[in-house]
Amino acid sequence: MTVLGASAPIRNRRAPARLPAGPVVAGLAVLLVLVAGASLSLGASGILPWEMFLRPLNPAETAILFSIRLPRLILGALVGAGLAVSGVLMQGLFRNPLADPGLVGVSAGGGLGAVGAIVLGGALPAGIHAVTGMYLAPVFAFAGAGITTLILYRLARLRGHTSVTTMLLAGIVLGALANAFTGILIYLADDRQLRDLTFWGLGSLAGANWVKLAAAAPVLLAGLAVAPLLARGLNAMAMGEPAARHMGVPVERVKRGAIFAVAAMTGAAVAVSGGIGFVGIVAPHVLRLAIGPDHRRLIPASALFGAALLIVADTVARLIVAPAELPIGILMALIGAPVFLWLLLSRRPGTVM
Amino acid sequence: MIEARGIGAVLGGTKILHGVDFTARPGEMTVIVGPNGSGKTTLLRRLTGDLDGPGAVTLDAAPVAAMPPRLLALRRAVLQQAVQVGFPFTLREVVRMGFEAGHSAHAPAVVDMAIAEVGLSAKADHFLHDLSGGEQARGHLARARAQIWQPVTQGRACWLFVDEPVAALDIGHQILVMEVLRRFADTGGGVVAVMHDLNLTAMHADRVVLMSEGRVLADGPPEAVLTDDRLSAAYRSRIRINTAPAQGPWLLPQMAGRG
Numbered sequence: 313m314t315v316l317g318a319s320a321p322i323r324n325r326r327a328p329a330r331l332p333a334g335p336v337v338a339g340l341a342v343l344l345v346l347v348a349g350a351s352l353s354l355g356a357s358g359i360l361p362w363e364m365f366l367r368p369l370n371p372a373e374t375a376i377l378f379s380i381r382l383p384r385l386i387l388g389a390l391v392g393a394g395l396a397v398s399g400v401l402m403q404g405l406f407r408n409p410l411a412d413p414g415l416v417g418v419s420a421g422g423g424l425g426a427v428g429a430i431v432l433g434g435a436l437p438a439g440i441h442a443v444t445g446m447y448l449a450p451v452f453a454f455a456g457a458g459i460t461t462l463i464l465y466r467l468a469r470l471r472g473h474t475s476v477t478t479m480l481l482a483g484i485v486l487g488a489l490a491n492a493f494t495g496i497l498i499y500l501a502d503d504r505q506l507r508d509l510t511f512w513g514l515g516s517l518a519g520a521n522w523v524k525l526a527a528a529a530p531v532l533l534a535g536l537a538v539a540p541l542l543a544r545g546l547n548a549m550a551m552g553e554p555a556a557r558h559m560g561v562p563v564e565r566v567k568r569g570a571i572f573a574v575a576a577m578t579g580a581a582v583a584v585s586g587g588i589g590f591v592g593i594v595a596p597h598v599l600r601l602a603i604g605p606d607h608r609r610l611i612p613a614s615a616l617f618g619a620a621l622l623i624v625a626d627t628v629a630r631l632i633v634a635p636a637e638l639p640i641g642i643l644m645a646l647i648g649a650p651v652f653l654w655l656l657l658s659r660r661p662g663t664v665m
Numbered sequence: 666m667i668e669a670r671g672i673g674a675v676l677g678g679t680k681i682l683h684g685v686d687f688t689a690r691p692g693e694m695t696v697i698v699g700p701n702g703s704g705k706t707t708l709l710r711r712l713t714g715d716l717d718g719p720g721a722v723t724l725d726a727a728p729v730a731a732m733p734p735r736l737l738a739l740r741r742a743v744l745q746q747a748v749q750v751g752f753p754f755t756l757r758e759v760v761r762m763g764f765e766a767g768h769s770a771h772a773p774a775v776v777d778m779a780i781a782e783v784g785l786s787a788k789a790d791h792f793l794h795d796l797s798g799g800e801q802a803r804g805h806l807a808r809a810r811a812q813i814w815q816p817v818t819q820g821r822a823c824w825l826f827v828d829e830p831v832a833a834l835d836i837g838h839q840i841l842v843m844e845v846l847r848r849f850a851d852t853g854g855g856v857v858a859v860m861h862d863l864n865l866t867a868m869h870a871d872r873v874v875l876m877s878e879g880r881v882l883a884d885g886p887p888e889a890v891l892t893d894d895r896l897s898a899a900y901r902s903r904i905r906i907n908t909a910p911a912q913g914p915w916l917l918p919q920m921a922g923r924g
Contacts, residue, residue, distance in 0.1 A: 327755045327792045407751030548762055550751040554715045559766035559812065560738030605752035 331602050333609035340616035347620050348389065351627040352381050384520035387528065388626045389619040391517070391585050394532040394577035396618020397539045399592020400610055401570045402461075404546035406468065406479055409597060409655060413578040414589030416483025418460045420490035422575075422582035424497075425449075425456025426512065429583075431497045431505050450531050453583035458575030460486055465571065512586050516639045517626050520584070528584040535577035536615060542569050543607035550605070588641045590648020591618050597655055666690055667712065667824065667857065672720035674707045674879075681707045683879045684720070689872075691822030691855040694846060696866045698859075699876030700900050705859045706746070706828055708876065712857065713743045713826050725821065739768040741824035742809035746832070748801075750793050756780065756804045757789040760811045767812030768823070779811035780804075782845055784838070798833040806830060806842060816854030824855045831862060843869045867891055875899055 369377065395413070402411040402418075413419050429452035464486055468479035498509060512519075545566035548556035553563045581588065595618040596610060603609050622640070625647070629638040667689040674682040681704050689695040697705045710716040714729055714737075722729045724740065742763065750759065761776050769775045780789050783803040788796060793804055806827070813823045825846065831839040839862070847869050850856045860866045866873060866887065873890040875883040877899040883890040896904040909915055 326790050327753070327795075409752070544765070547754075548766070550754065551748050551759070551762075552745075554713075554745060555743075555748055557715075557734055558713065558738065558741075558743040559763060560735040561766075562734055600752070604758070605754055606758065 330604045333603045333606075333613065336599075336603050337609065337613050337616065340613055340620065344389070344616050344620045344623070347623045347627070348385055351385050351388075351623050352377065354627055354631060379521070383522050383525045384517050384626070385623065387520045387525050387584060388517050388622045390525075390529055390532045390536075391581045391588065392591055392618040392620070392622025393615040394535055394581050394618075395588060395591035396595035396614040396621070397536060397611055398574045398577045398581075399618075400596045400607065400614045401539060401542065401546070401574050402592065403596060404542070404549065404607055405465070405567065405570045405574075407550055407552070408479070409600065410593075410652070411479065412590070412592040413457070413461075413574060414587065414592065415652075416464055416479060417485070417487030417490060418457050418464065418483075418574065418578050419582050419587055419589065420487040420494070421460025422453040422457035422579040423587060424490040424494045425452035425454065425579065426583045427494045427497045427509060428452050428456070430508050430512070431501045447527050447531075450527050450580045450583040454531060454576055454579035456490070457579035457582065458571065460490065461571045461575050465567075516629070516637065516641070517585050518637055524584050528580045531576050531580035535573040535580070538569055538573040538576075539611050539615075540608070542566050542573070543611055546570070546607045547605075586639075586641060588622070588644050590644045590652065591621060593655070594648050594651045595621055597651060666726075666822075667722070667724055667855065668726075669712060669722045670720055672708065672711050672718065672722070674704070674711055674716055674718040676707065676716075681879050682711065682718070685876075685879070685881055687712065687874065687881070689824075689855055689857050691817075691824075692850060692853055693871035694850040694856040694858065694869055695872045695874065696858050696860050696870035697874045697876060698861070698863060698866055699882075703876040703899070704879040705876050707879075709826060709828050709857065709859050713741075715743075724824070738766045738812065739818070739823075740813075740821070741826065742767065742812040744806055744809045744825070744827040744830060746828045748805050753792050753794065755790050756785060756793050756796065756807075759793050759804060760789075760808045763808035763810075763812035764814075767814065768818050769811070769814040772814075775811050775814045779807040779814065782810060783807045784841060799835065799838060802830070802833045803838065803842065806845065810845070810849075813854070816849050816852040822853055822855050824857065825849060827856070827858045829859055829861060831860070831865060839865060863891060863896070 398413045398418075399411070402413055402416075403409050405411070413422075426449045429449040433448055464479065464483055467482040470478070498506070501509060545556060545561040545563070548559045548561045549563065549566065556566075557563050595614045599610055599613045599617060603613060622644075625643045626640050629640045629643050632638055667687070669685065669687040672682055672685040672687060673680070685704075685708060687708065697708060699705050707716065711718055711720075712722055714722070724732070724737075729737065754762075757776060757780065760779055764770065764773075764776050764779070777786070777789070780786055783806055785800060785803055785807065788800065793801060796804060809825060809827070813825060816823055827846065830842050830846065834842060843865055846856045846858065850871070858870075860870075870887050872885065873883075873887050874881055875890050875895060882899050883895050891906060893905050896906070
């Protein structure tokens with residue numbers, strides 16, 4: 313499917329020059345350190361980055377830095393990296409640069425899980441609480457995101473090939489369905505649960521603390537650790553599953569790995585930060601233009617870029633209407649929606665749609 | 666040696682193959698021909714493992730279905746019809762993917778040699794989806810060749826499975842591609858090809874498998890299989906084979922005109 317009657321393919325044209333991946337990854341790492349430093353020092357109480365090392369901080373500053381800003385910074389970086397890499401993996405799985413967990417209902421599925429944990433958590437047998445402890449919401453979100461990803465993958469491939477039309481529409485339907493169930497849960501919630509849900513639903517890192525970080529970090533890190541192992545397989549799968557199999561890729565294992573990693577990262581991200589969309593579209597898209605579609609480079613670069621992007625967005629969200637805070641989800645949608653539209657309208661003929 | 670016994674296939678509730686026996690030997694080009702819907706591509710997909718069904722396929726007596734994909738990729742490459750690439754990879758990047766999956770991964774020069782072999786050196790850094798259909802087909806052949814560059818490794822023959830490799834090509838490139846496959850077979854490798862063009866088949870095949878309605882109608886050297894009776898029966902039309910005399914000049918009246 314081509315969009316808007318795209319013109320004939322342009323022949324005899326070299327691919328535009330790409331930036332060397334190594335320096336780009338190194339540059340992104342430097343960028344991440346810089347924005348992290350800026351994020352730590354900017355805010356209602358200004359502490360310059362080097363002051364942390366040059367002079368002893370007073371107790372109030374120490375509290376702000378280590379109890380509020382630092383866990384929030386680390387959580388933001390992990391969530392940003394997780395969402396960006398989830399986008400890369402999903403796009404590779406569906407052979408389509410428009411796939412994004414937020415867009416195709418996976419985040420909504422994760423949200424349903426998280427809300428379910430908040431609302432129904434008290435009714436669960438004590439044994440489950442003993443096993444899951446503070447991980448209850450991330451585990452439920454992971455299950456919700458995982459089930460949604462699986463259903464979506466089955467639906468989009470009903471006719472033997474992955475169709476983007478089916479995928480987007482099925483994703484919208486799944487998202488609507490998940491949101492409807494979430495609505496029922498919210499209807500059932502009591503006042504205290506409603507307050508929790510409201511803060512969570514705004515899509516914000518505002519409630520970040522070490523406990524939340526400890527709950528989400530292992531899940532996000534597990535997803536981030538699995539992703540690079542899938543890179544070669546996803547490269548080959550750009551030519552379809554049979555071609556990838558002929559090139560020695562254990563296709564079923566790669567697919568399972570990708571679905572697991574996407575569900576883990578999206579689920580954990582949604583559980584701690586609500587619905588933050590478009591990171592998974594913006595970061596991979598910009599990087600594919602810069603360094604090309606090779607997943608071996610795209611995955612680490614997207615992780616760094618996604619982390620930096622979310623830290624910048626969170627810092628801006630904290631500062632722009634200070635002392636109040638803008639939900640970061642709104643900010644990402646303002647950046648991401650135009651990028652998505654640009655991507656949709658600049659699709660080339662001959663690519664899989 | 667590729668051997669298949671009693672190969673069946675069912676697609677959408679319809680039986681496509683009825684107990685087909687198939688053998689291909691290294692050093693030969695085995696060409697599967699037959700009319701549309703006779704089961705040529707389905708047979709190839711059963712041989713390459715893309716499709717499951719009754720009957721076992723073996724490579725040197727080992728069942729292909731039980732071989733890990735990683736090891737199988739070192740012994741054989743498959744060129745499907747009309748492969749679409751989902752992301753903006755360049756030709757060189759696509760060929761490199763085949764190369765990295767294959768048995769020549771210690772010899773990086775193979776990537777450029779495979780691209781040169783199909784006559785696409787000038788377009789190595791173009792996006793694959795910017796190339797014409799015929800160029801893309803040759804590009805994917807280069808990917809398969811970069812994966813299986815040596816016809817023989819460690820004393821064992823390697824294999825190329827190709828589905829209509831010349832369908833999108835002009836006559837010059839048809840000959841180029843057939844010569845690439847021919848050379849591979851002549852140097853000890855095995856080629857299994859599905860073809861539509863009976864002339865190119867007659868020119869290059871060592872063995873021809875003529876399919877009709879999911880069965881093998883004839884199997885043997887081209888001169889034994891490509892006969893008037895058999896082709897007429899398979900293609901349901903009157904077909905007459907001509908051969909040029911081995912000696913002496915000859916001419917076609919179509920080529921003559923009044924001076």
